Each structure stands twice: as C-alpha cells, then as structure tokens.
Amino acid sequence: MPLAGDECMAEPNQQVAPRPDLEDTSPTQKDVFERPSTEKRGADKIPRQFGRYRIIDCLGRGGMGAVFKALDTQLDREVALKVPFLGDDEEDTRQRFYREARAAATVHHANICPVFDVGEFQGIPYLTMALIDGRPLHQLMAQKQAFTFQHIALLIRKLALAMQEAHSRGIVHRDLKPSNVIIRSNNEPTIMDFGLARRADDKKSAGLTQQGDIIGTVDYMSPEQVEGNNDNVGPSADIYALGVILYEMLTGRLPYEGSTTAKLAAILVKD
Numbered sequence: 001m002p003l004a005g006d007e008c009m010a011e012p013n014q015q016v017a018p019r020p021d022l023e024d025t026s027p028t029q030k031d032v033f034e035r036p037s038t039e040k041r042g043a044d045k046i047p048r049q050f051g052r053y054r055i056i057d058c059l060g061r062g063g064m065g066a067v068f069k070a071l072d073t074q075l076d077r078e079v080a081l082k083v084p085f086l087g088d089d090e091e092d093t094r095q096r097f098y099r100e101a102r103a104a105a106t107v108h109h110a111n112i113c114p115v116f117d118v119g120e121f122q123g124i125p126y127l128t129m130a131l132i133d134g135r136p137l138h139q140l141m142a143q144k145q146a147f148t149f150q151h152i153a154l155l156i157r158k159l160a161l162a163m164q165e166a167h168s169r170g171i172v173h174r175d176l177k178p179s180n181v182i183i184r185s186n187n188e189p190t191i192m193d194f195g196l197a198r199r200a201d202d203k204k205s206a207g208l209t210q211q212g213d214i215i216g217t218v219d220y221m222s223p224e225q226v227e228g229n230n231d232n233v234g235p236s237a238d239i240y241a242l243g244v245i246l247y248e249m250l251t252g253r254l255p256y257e258g259s260t261t262a263k264l265a266a267i268l269v270k271d
Contacts, residue, residue, distance in 0.1 A: 046083060051121040053081055053128065065097075069131060072116075079116060079128040086124070094125055101127040103171045104194040111162035112191045113182075132190050138178035141249065152249045155189055159242055162191055167235040174233060176241040177220045178248070219254055220244045 046068065048055050053070040056078070060067050065084035072079050084097045101118040104127075108114065118127040147155075159181065166173065173180075173194060182190045222240035224232045247255045 046124075047122070050081065050126070051119070053079070053126075055081070070128070072128070078131050080131045081126055081128050083124060083126050097125050097127070100194050104129070106169050107166045107171055109162045109165040111158050111189055112166065130190075132182045132184060132192070134182040134184035134190065136179050137181040137183055137189070137245075140183060141178055144252075147249055149250075151187075152246070155249075156242065156246050158189055159191065159245070162189075163235075163238050163242065167238070172233065172235055173238050173241075174225070175217055175220075176238050176245070177217050178245060181245075219256075 046055055046066075050070065052072060052074050054073055056069045056071060058066060059069050059080065065082060068081045068083070070079055070081040071077070084093050086093055098118065101115055104113070105115040105118070113129050113132060116128045116130070118125075120126070159176075163173065163176070171194070173191070175193065176191070180191060180193045182192055184190060218226065220241040222233070222237040225237055244255060
C-alpha cells in the first residue's frame with residue numbers, strides 16, 4: 001500500500017479526497033499509513049487493518065494525533081477513527097485520550113458527534129465516532145458565505161443547547177471554535193473534538209494539565225483559560241467561546257485581535 005504521509009500532514013478538520021490507489025492491496029505495497037518520526041508513535045504508523053477497522057484514508061492530522069476514515073468490518077459502516085501521538089509522556093497521553101472518550105460518550109445530543117467505540121490495538125489507543133458529512137464552520141466563514149441573522153441565531157441556539165446538555169452532565173469542552181463545528185448538508189451543526197474536554201468536578205484529570213498551561217485556542221479562550229488557571233475553567237469558558245463565535249459571524253472579525261498569541265493573550269487578560 002502506498003504511503004499516505006502527504007494526506008496525514010493535513011491540518012485538523014481539513015477534508016482529504018480519497019485516492020483510488022489506496023484500494024490496491026497487492027503484496028508489494030506497504031500495509032501501513034505512516035509519517036517518518038523518531039520521537040513519536042501511535043498516529044505516526046497505523047496498520048491498514050487496525051483490529052476490526054480497515055483504514056480507508058487519512059482525514060486530517062493535528063498536533064495531538066490523526067483522524068482516519070475507516071470501515072468497521074463487524075458492523076459494515078464507515079466511521080472516523082481517532083488515534084493520538086504517543087511520545088515521551090505516553091501514560092499521560094493515554095489518560096487524556098481515554099478521558100476524552102469517556103467525556104464524549106456520556107453526552108447524547110443531535111448536535112454533538114457521538115462516540116461509538118474505544119480501545120487499543122497493538123498498544124495504540126483509539127476511539128471511533130460518527131463520520132460526519134459536511135464542512136467546518138470556519139471554512140464557510142473564511143469564504144464569506146452569507147449568513148442571515150436568522151440563520152446565525154438558529155445555529156448559535158443549537159450549539160448552545162448542545163453545550164447545555166454537555167454541561168448538565170458535567171462535561172466542559174474547553175476548545176469550542178468554528179473549526180470544531182461541522183455544518184452538515186442539511187445545515188445542522190455538529191460539535192466535534194472533545195479532545196480537551198473533562199468533567200468540571202474531576203480534579204484528578206485536571207491534574208494532568210499543569211497550572212499555568214494554556215489550554216485551548218487563544219482566539220476563543222476565556223480569560224481564565226488564558227491565565228492558565230485550569231481548576232477554574234468551567235462551563236463559562238464554553239459560553240464565552242460561543243459568544244466569540246457569534247460575534248465573529250455577525251461582524252466578520254474577532255472581538256480581540258493581536259499579531260502574536262502572546263499579545264492577544266495579554267489583551268484578553270487585561271480586558
């Protein structure tokens with residue numbers, strides 16, 4: 001099987017068109033998706049047959065791991081399979097990854113991507129979730145797609161109700177942003193990537209993140225997130241992020257802008 005390194009270098013949530021040659025299973029081809037690395041494993045090298053899942057394509061790769069399009073051979077359905085990078089802090093990475101799976105699996109809402117399965121194969125943890133057919137909200141916003149006030153109001157309302165359901169179960173997303181919202185073909189939004197999520201009352205998993213670490217995406221961070229005060233990051237952080245999304249959709253720009261992350265963080269804390 002040919003290497004898929006180029007596809008796997010795609011940014012998170014970037015859609016990658018399937019390649020016909022990925023279907024060639026001749027014995028002369030390699031049977032892994034891989035990217036050369038001497039420091040990490042896990043998402044850097046994935047067998048074509050990953051347990052019960054047959055890897056079809058790489059949908060995207062970020063700083064924490066990769067997401068693959070896969071076929072669940074037992075249930076005969078396509079899923080999104082997420083695998084983390086495993087580096088020197090492998091045990092912490094595993095704990096964070098399983099925390100994400102547990103957090104997302106407790107929330108059932110039409111506008112939140114459901115988790116189907118979690119496990120390990122050959123020592124590599126994974127989770128599978130629904131394969132959402134749609135486009136990230138940030139792509140639509142970047143293309144200056146016209147959103148009516150009514151459309152924006154309905155979209156934000158649905159996102160707010162979805163997060164209300166998560167919060168009612170004690171789950172805080174902590175990284176709500178347009179790139180983590182997929183707009184499906186029927187215009188329904190789906191909230192993705194609970195990779196930074198944790199239970200609001202879970203001090204043990206909060207301890208996996210050191211105080212002073214900035215968790216999230218700075219443009220959509222609440223002041224307490226920017227300060228790295230992770231014990232105090234609760235539902236209000238998601239509400240703040242949702243407000244930033246609303247502002248950006250209405251005005252076409254962010255409420256705060258800085259030339260660097262450090263400058264932007266300073267503005268947020270000051271104000």
